[in-house]
Amino acid sequence: MLMTKKQFQDSIRARNPMNVWFLGKKIENLTAFPPLAASFNAISKVYELAQRPAWKDLITVKSHLNGEDVSIYNAPLRSAEDANRKTRAARALAEVIGCCTHRCTGSEAFAGLGPACYDMDHDLGTHYFERFMTFLDYVQKHDLTCTVTVTDVKGLRTLPPHAQPDKDMYVHVDEIRDDGIVISGFKCNQTGILFAHEIVIVPTTNMKPEDKDFAVACAVPADSPGITFVLGRTPQDKRFFEVNDDIEGIDLGKKYADHQALVYFDKVFVPNDRVFLCGEVKYVGRLLSYFTAVHRLTAGGCKAGGCSALCGAASLIADMIGVQKAGHIRTKLTEMSMTAETVYGLSLASGVEGFQHPSGFWIPNPLMSHTCKYTCTKIPFDAVRYARDILAGFGETAPSEMDMRSAGVGSICQRAFNPGNPDYTALDRLRASRFIEHMVRGSNWTAMALHGGGNQEASTVMARMYTDWDYVKELVKVAAGIEKDTAKAEEFLDSIGKRKGRICNYGDLPKIDKN
Numbered sequence: 001m002l003m004t005k006k007q008f009q010d011s012i013r014a015r016n017p018m019n020v021w022f023l024g025k026k027i028e029n030l031t032a033f034p035p036l037a038a039s040f041n042a043i044s045k046v047y048e049l050a051q052r053p054a055w056k057d058l059i060t061v062k063s064h065l066n067g068e069d070v071s072i073y074n075a076p077l078r079s080a081e082d083a084n085r086k087t088r089a090a091r092a093l094a095e096v097i098g099c100c101t102h103r104c105t106g107s108e109a110f111a112g113l114g115p116a117c118y119d120m121d122h123d124l125g126t127h128y129f130e131r132f133m134t135f136l137d138y139v140q141k142h143d144l145t146c147t148v149t150v151t152d153v154k155g156l157r158t159l160p161p162h163a164q165p166d167k168d169m170y171v172h173v174d175e176i177r178d179d180g181i182v183i184s185g186f187k188c189n190q191t192g193i194l195f196a197h198e199i200v201i202v203p204t205t206n207m208k209p210e211d212k213d214f215a216v217a218c219a220v221p222a223d224s225p226g227i228t229f230v231l232g233r234t235p236q237d238k239r240f241f242e243v244n245d246d247i248e249g250i251d252l253g254k255k256y257a258d259h260q261a262l263v264y265f266d267k268v269f270v271p272n273d274r275v276f277l278c279g280e281v282k283y284v285g286r287l288l289s290y291f292t293a294v295h296r297l298t299a300g301g302c303k304a305g306g307c308s309a310l311c312g313a314a315s316l317i318a319d320m321i322g323v324q325k326a327g328h329i330r331t332k333l334t335e336m337s338m339t340a341e342t343v344y345g346l347s348l349a350s351g352v353e354g355f356q357h358p359s360g361f362w363i364p365n366p367l368m369s370h371t372c373k374y375t376c377t378k379i380p381f382d383a384v385r386y387a388r389d390i391l392a393g394f395g396e397t398a399p400s401e402m403d404m405r406s407a408g409v410g411s412i413c414q415r416a417f418n419p420g421n422p423d424y425t426a427l428d429r430l431r432a433s434r435f436i437e438h439m440v441r442g443s444n445w446t447a448m449a450l451h452g453g454g455n456q457e458a459s460t461v462m463a464r465m466y467t468d469w470d471y472v473k474e475l476v477k478v479a480a481g482i483e484k485d486t487a488k489a490e491e492f493l494d495s496i497g498k499r500k501g502r503i504c505n506y507g508d509l510p511k512i513d514k515n
Contacts, residue, residue, distance in 0.1 A: 002060065002069055003143040005048040009040075012195055016223040020194060020261075022231040030194055034240035035231070038257035043102040043145065043195050045256060046093060059089050063140050064360075065133065070140040073103035076114050077294060077362040083351025086294075087301035091344055094305020097256035098438075099445060100452075102192030104298050106146025109200040110136060111361065112291025113217060113276050118359035120283050128276050129359070135219060135274060144197040146219075149187035149263060150291075152204045161207065161214040171201055171265060172213045173278060180271040181278060183216060187263045189451065191444075194229060194261060196222045201265075202277075206285040215284050217277035218270045226268040232260040236442045242402065250401040250430050253438020260444060290357075292462060293350075293366040295453045296373035300347025303376045303449055306439065307340035307383045313435045314387040317395065320419040320429050332386040339383045346372035353502060367466040367504035374459035380449045384440045395433040404430060468505035 003011065013031055020027045027033050031040055049055045050071060063070045064078065077083050086107075093101050114136075117128035139146060152161075155169030164170065171185030183201070193199065202217045220227075236252060243249040277283060315333050318324040350368035357363050388396065399413040404427060406413075414426040439445050450456070477483040478492050 001141065001143060002050055002071065003047055004051055005044050008047040008143075008145075009044055011197065012040075015197075015221075018194075018223050018229065019227065020229040020231060027231070034243065035234075035237045036194065036259060037240060037243075038252065038255055039102070039192065039259040040195060042097045042099055042256040042258060043192060045097055046101050046103060047143075049093070049096070055092075058085065058092060061085070063137075065137045065140060068140065071103070071143060073101070073107040074110070074136070074140045074143065074146070075107075076110050076136070076360075077351075077364075078360055079362050080352045080354060083294075083297065083354060083362055083364050084348055086298060087344070087347040087351060090298050090301030090347075091305040091308070094302050095308050096305075098254055098306055098309045098435075099256055099443065100191050100258040100302070100448065102147070102195060102258060103145050104302070105148040105150075105191065105295070106196070106198070106200055108291055108295040108298060109146070109148035109202055111294035111363075112202065112287050112289075113200070114361045115290050115357040115359045115363065116217075116283055116287035117276055118357070118361075119286060120277070120280055122358075124280065126280075131273050132276050135276075139198065142197075145192075145195065146198040146200055147190060147193045147196040147222075148200045148202060149190050149193070150202055150204050151187060151189045153186040153188050153262075154204070160211055162210045167213075168264075170204070170214045171216065173216050174267055176278070180269055181216070181218070181275055182267050182269050183218070183265050184267055185265055187265070188260075190261050190263050191258050191448070191452070193222065193263065194231070194259060198222060199227075199263075202287060202291065203284045206288070207281045209281055212279045212281055215277060215279050215281045216275075217287065219274045219276070220265075220268055220270055224268055226266045228264040228266065230262040230264075232262065234259075234443055236438065246405065247401055250404075250427065250434055253434040253436075253442055257438070257443050258448075289366065289462075290361075290363060292454065293354075293364045293369045296369045296459065296462075297347050297350045297364045299376045299453045300343040300345075300350075300372040303380050304340040304344035304347070306445055306449075307336060307343070307380055310383055310387050310436065310439050311336035311340065313432050313439070314390040316432045317429070317436070318390055320421050320424045320432065321392075322419075322421065323390075329390060332390060336383040336386055339379045342379060343372060343376050346375060353504070355506070365502070365504050366506070367463055370459045370463040370466065373453050374456060374463060376453075377450050377456040377459065381446070384446060387436050388440055391433060391436050395429075395436070398430055398433050401427075401430065466504050466506070468503050471499075471505070472503055 059072050060069045061075045113132050117132045120126045121129045152170040155164045161170040168185045173181050174184050175182040199222050200219045207215050239251050318329050323329050350364040353365035354363050404413045417426040419429045478489045483489045
């Protein structure tokens, strides 16, 4: 059953007390804590939109498990159409809230765990897939928000997990009991985790046999005993305390945002039915391959929506101050729009060019997906630079809303910041200016463009792995006459037609329909 906005908010308030800290103090009430208000608004908005008929086909689907309408964030991709729906939803939601939806990473953990669990059951005779699908059915029926913890803090990067002086640098299994496991360790960069119902834990990197204790994937309720959270800072976090009856909160930029936290699992118990990988180091890389193919597809849709919103704000500023017809302004705005379309197109293409796993899960084309994420680490920053350029220096250093409204200097500030356009006031200009400031330096949007879903090098490594280097070299051998065996050359020409333009090498992924 899909939850309403109110039901979601009530469910978060009903959780057990959590050990959450910020600026050296414990947060007693997360939903009433000012620096988390915009984040709570954002995820609440996602639940609200799921109830609107105009959004239903975009962000809900029929579950293949129970036949009910469920959030796309709780439904595995089962076709190219599903993959494209995820991209379109990511873009549309980013255009509305301009930040992370808080639910995407959980859905991508499901996308990786499903086929990986299936593979382990097939090869090893385990029962992980049944466990996982039972858990997924539970999540769907209760419309829960799930987040995934991927990034371990890693300690000294030259040492593998088992050689770290402090074992907690990677989440690991402390104890295996008859009824479950006990885990400990750090995870960082966890977006939206404080308003999640469930935390899904997966490894962060390939592992060797010596790292067996660190090869663990499981799920725990966010309010489980033994978990400590430390809320990360943003340049705007203290501005939330300024909002009151006299101050609208314009300096926040917008009413939606996300949050990140450091997480410490201190001997947290996980029952067997929530353990999906435990010691099977051979399958860690495969799990991450499945996971990142979907995770990095989503980045294109998400960043396309953010770029569109940023382009809109810059265009609005140009209208306000009368420079909208200047040639260089029009060129910059058009390039911003094209940036959005570039990453959006890559995301859609990776979904269409994917393949069906025997489990029924749809895996996006990994080469295109990682290319999409790599592009997201680069060209959105041109859009950021253009937005700040169009905003101009006075927009960057604008007086605060409190100064604009003050009895002492309010009239002076508003006269100075008046855009000169009768359709807009000084406060309207401040709203648009702060929106841009929030996107480009006040929030974590740019950090997520660079690091969310993996940084530039991580995408490059995966793209290199999935590029069929033998194939592209053979293209030239045949085209240039280097290949002297005519029959072999003709056979290769036929293979080009069968590949339909794909140069992706799916690697050692087993039993996959690549057509």
